[in-house]
Amino acid sequence: MFIIYVGIDVKSVPIDIREKFVFTKEELAEANSKLNQEKSILENVILSTCNRTEIYAVVDQVHTGRYYLKRFLSRWFNMPLEQIDGWVNIGVKENAVKHLFEVAVGLDSLIMGEPQILGQVKQAFFNAEDNGTTGVIFKHLFQQVISFAKRMHTKYPTSELSLTSHQAGLHQIKTHLGSVKGKTLAVVGLGDVGSHLLKNASTMGFKHIYTLNRTxxxxxxxxxxxxxxxxxxxxxxxxxxxxRVDAMATATASKTPILKFDSKIDAPIKILVDLGVPRNVQLKSREVGFDYFDIDDLHEILDDNNELRDKMLAKTSLEIPQEVSDFYIWQKELHVVPVIRDLRKSALVIESNVYDSLMNKLPDLDEHEQKVIRKHLKSVINQMIKGPIKQVKELSVKDDANFDLEFFCDIFGLPKEDIK
Structure with missing residues (x-):
């Protein structure tokens, strides 16, 4: 079994081409089902968002799987196969798995590190799972990918780093206030920047927000x-x-200051963020009784954020190869699961037989004594098979795993059919 992904390249294919390759929510169930009926396709998950369309599949052969995935896209979207060839990226085996990890943590997004894609990956998997087009391979892989992405977003919280001036301004306001709960904010100016700032601020939990505009x-x-x-x-x-407010943000297109402060004031306001160019606020001195940030101050913060984000994303990227390796170790161990199951079953039979024999020879034991004996028997059995289980897992990742597993089965008298 092999894993393949086929996707429309989000970074190089123009939007007028990408927009032709979108599965609607209503189409996903049918699309997954039809794809699963294609020759060579054993499992499949379709990921379709506003910026990307990708198919992940478990196939029995790489060459035929690759062909039928492209043919499916060609037929579904009524596009010539030769055009599909020029627009898709294809990853096979480790490269496909690595790509899925990169997608889930936002390393392949237009906005690097954005967290929304993780929710879309989860939903794509759940849609496929509900439709019966996933199996043991993808259930394990996608669960591992989702857990890893959650862990990375917690460990390296790039989404908390402001990417725009209005985000940086709101972050400074929240930081200086400590908490926005019970606090008030005034937003002055409703152009593009002010409107975005007001909309974002309205969801942050301020007690009240006042908005002002020349109109x-x-x-x-x-x-x-x-x-x-x-x-x-x-x-x-x-x-x-x-x-009247604890904080203010100005973002007007005024060519002259809309507020002037000649000296220190005694007022409730604690921070004023000036996003205007020219600046909306004129200060004779920075000692005015509140914290003040203009656009240059915020750009310094954004530059620092971009540098920190790049470092976080680089660290995230370095953790992916180990995840890919862990997945393939798990996959190689798949054929050993029946062996371990049979070993446990054989051990339980021995435990039961010994217990029954003891009960026949010691009929006067009370309930507590019987419980103690059963507990110790289980402990002995578990300790005896712990070593063999560990060893058989190690054997399963060797190149000659089947030979070693057959030998293992011969030693313990286990069936060998499931390891073929």
């Missing part, structure tokens, strides 16, 4: 779409807001 009707419309904790304030009330 009051735009602020009212934005607040109406974002729930009860967001309300619009008339723009002319802007100077008063520093006395």
């Amino acid at each position: 009051d009707s735009k602020a009212i419309a934005a607040a109406d779409h974002l729930g009860e904790n967001v309300s619009a304030i008339r723009y002319q009330e802007l100077p008063e807001m520093v006395n």
